[in-house]
Amino acid sequence: MISTYHRPQTLEEALTLLTQPNTVPLGGGTLLSQPTTDSVQAVDLQALGLDFLTKKGNPSTGSGQALEIGATCTLQSLLENENCPETLKTAIKLEAPINIRNSATVAGTLVASDGRSPFATALLAMDAKISIASEQSSMIGLGEFLPLRPRGLITAITIPLNTKFAFEFVSRTPADKPIICAALNQWASGRTRLTLGGYGKSPMLAMDGTEAEGIESAARNAYHEANDEWASANYRMDVAAVLAKRCLEGV
Numbered sequence: 001m002i003s004t005y006h007r008p009q010t011l012e013e014a015l016t017l018l019t020q021p022n023t024v025p026l027g028g029g030t031l032l033s034q035p036t037t038d039s040v041q042a043v044d045l046q047a048l049g050l051d052f053l054t055k056k057g058n059p060s061t062g063s064g065q066a067l068e069i070g071a072t073c074t075l076q077s078l079l080e081n082e083n084c085p086e087t088l089k090t091a092i093k094l095e096a097p098i099n100i101r102n103s104a105t106v107a108g109t110l111v112a113s114d115g116r117s118p119f120a121t122a123l124l125a126m127d128a129k130i131s132i133a134s135e136q137s138s139m140i141g142l143g144e145f146l147p148l149r150p151r152g153l154i155t156a157i158t159i160p161l162n163t164k165f166a167f168e169f170v171s172r173t174p175a176d177k178p179i180i181c182a183a184l185n186q187w188a189s190g191r192t193r194l195t196l197g198g199y200g201k202s203p204m205l206a207m208d209g210t211e212a213e214g215i216e217s218a219a220r221n222a223y224h225e226a227n228d229e230w231a232s233a234n235y236r237m238d239v240a241a242v243l244a245k246r247c248l249e250g251v
């Protein structure tokens with residue numbers, strides 16, 4: 001339950017408010033506004049101008065392009081942006097129906113995501129970078145961020161654009177969140193990164209190597225304990241191998 005609402009006009013003001021106890025950032029509010037017994041102070045980010053989508057050179061490679069996605073950009077505006085990779089759109093559509101996509105922000109979605117999140121699985125394969133503002137601003141990989149979910153205000157998420165990306169999934173119906181999904185990103189250098197989603201607390205990195213050899217067994221191994229009420233581990237291992245192979249063929 002939100003007990004106090006703030007709408008700061010500057011990033012500095014927001015960061016100061018967030019140092020108070022029991023105070024959290026409010027993105028689209030689709031999760032935070034749900035009734036709970038805990039009461040929190042919410043710092044609404046909507047006036048901070050963090051809803052940008054900027055195509056830029058990629059300083060980490062010195063060559064390729066990257067898309068910087070402002071933290072409060074909604075899932076739907078990312079989906080509709082001309083620079084959004086086509087295959088990423090599939091993962092965004094599976095994340096939530098349109099009414100939620102119109103409000104839910106990219107940062108809020110990643111913070112609230114579990115292992116079933118197609119969006120987090122896709123961004124983990126892309127080795128997305130999370131910009132966090134605090135006294136000392138930092139940028140960390142999504143792979144580092146997800147297991148810890150450190151406190152702090154996410155200001156932007158950066159994904160590479162000059163790569164080949166594939167996403168495959170199996171779900172009960174074509175619009176349901178997947179029981180299992182695989183995302184594969186391949187850089188011009190040959191670096192190949194495979195992630196799996198559909199199970200657990202966070203999506204899983206199955207492979208990150210200079211070549212794609214052994215990708216099917218990497219997928220099988222990653223999900224050898226992926227047993228829950230939705231599917232058995234044996235099923236997920238078999239399907240993960242098939243989806244990984246399809247992703248590789250897709251790029």
Ligand SMILES: Cc1cc2nc3c(=O)[nH]c(=O)nc-3n(C[C@H](O)[C@H](O)[C@H](O)COP(=O)(O)OP(=O)(O)OC[C@H]3O[C@@H](n4cnc5c(N)ncnc54)[C@H](O)[C@@H]3O)c2cc1C
Nearest residue numbers: 024025027028029030031032104105107108109111112154
């Ligand atoms: C009825 C309903 C129930 C739902 N239940 C769940 C559920 O139980 N579990 C689940 O995973 N999803 C749930 N969702 C899905 C939820 O809508 C998505 O996770 C959504 O994408 C969250 O995005 P948001 O911008 O609305 O986040 P918000 O609701 O604004 O915030 C979600 C979390 O992210 C944090 N956050 C937001 N922006 C930032 C930022 N810039 N920096 C740092 N932290 C930030 C918030 O403090 C909060 O902890 C539910 C949706 C609905 C409509």
